[in-house]
Amino acid sequence: VIGTSPDFPPFESLNANGGVEGIEIEIMELICADLGVELVIKQMDFDSVLPGVQAGKYDVGMSGITINAKRQKNADFTQPYFLASQAIVVKSDSPITCKADLEGKKVSVQTATTAEEYCMANGYQVSAFQANNDACSALLSGKVDAWVVDNEVALDLSAQTDGATKVLDEAMTSEPYGFAFAKGSDSLVAEIDKLLDKWLADGTIEALFDKYDVPFVSPKG
Numbered sequence: 293v294i295g296t297s298p299d300f301p302p303f304e305s306l307n308a309n310g311g312v313e314g315i316e317i318e319i320m321e322l323i324c325a326d327l328g329v330e331l332v333i334k335q336m337d338f339d340s341v342l343p344g345v346q347a348g349k350y351d352v353g354m355s356g357i358t359i360n361a362k363r364q365k366n367a368d369f370t371q372p373y374f375l376a377s378q379a380i381v382v383k384s385d386s387p388i389t390c391k392a393d394l395e396g397k398k399v400s401v402q403t404a405t406t407a408e409e410y411c412m413a414n415g416y417q418v419s420a421f422q423a424n425n426d427a428c429s430a431l432l433s434g435k436v437d438a439w440v441v442d443n444e445v446a447l448d449l450s451a452q453t454d455g456a457t458k459v460l461d462e463a464m465t466s467e468p469y470g471f472a473f474a475k476g477s478d479s480l481v482a483e484i485d486k487l488l489d490k491w492l493a494d495g496t497i498e499a500l501f502d503k504y505d506v507p508f509v510s511p512k513g
């Protein structure tokens with residue numbers, strides 16, 4: 293049973309039938325097929341994903357989750373399978389052209405994300421939204437000057453705004469994505485790490501990114 297927040301294309305998003313699809317769903321389907329278990333998906337806002345893993349509400353948290361030391365205190369993570377970064381999204385006619393221009397500006401982010409943490413640490417005026425789409429809407433309606441979100445999601449969702457927004461070309465952070473398990477899941481995590489090792493080496497993971505037209509950035513450098 294997987295807990296996920298499907299507002300994060302191309303990693304996980306809702307399809308026309310209300311199901312969840314995306315790169316991470318496909319990786320998890322491969323993992324489940326290999327382990328011989330059924331894949332069951334539960335949907336929620338991102339800020340509930342990691343707490344639910346800790347509380348044992350489902351077996352895996354999967355949401356383009358960035359692995360970091362703070363989160364590793366409360367959850368076990370697989371090795372990373374991809375390296376993302378934070379990006380800045382602004383309106384097409386915005387005077388903001390780079391990170392330095394964000395100084396003192398109003399910025400929208402999704403609640404409980406690394407983007408929120410990053411923007412708070414940088415002293416921006418942060419508006420946090422439970423749903424990614426609302427963080428985007430805040431930019432479109434002019435409530436904020438910029439929206440900070442993971443780079444591939446920024447490109448995907450910005451492309452859906454009909455030219456109203458653009459993504460600035462500045463990688464701000466390093467965000468290794470992995471899958472989260474409750475503490476004490478060492479043997480299961482080790483088993484999945486072995487699969488990820490194999491699929492990172494033989495191009496299986498990269499082929500999935502190709503399928504979604506996303507340039508693959510290996511976490512192994």
Ligand code: ARG
Binds near residue numbers: 296298355359402
């Ligand atoms: N990578 C970022 C983080 O871990 C953002 C993840 C947001 N995921 C989502 N499904 N909305 O905080």
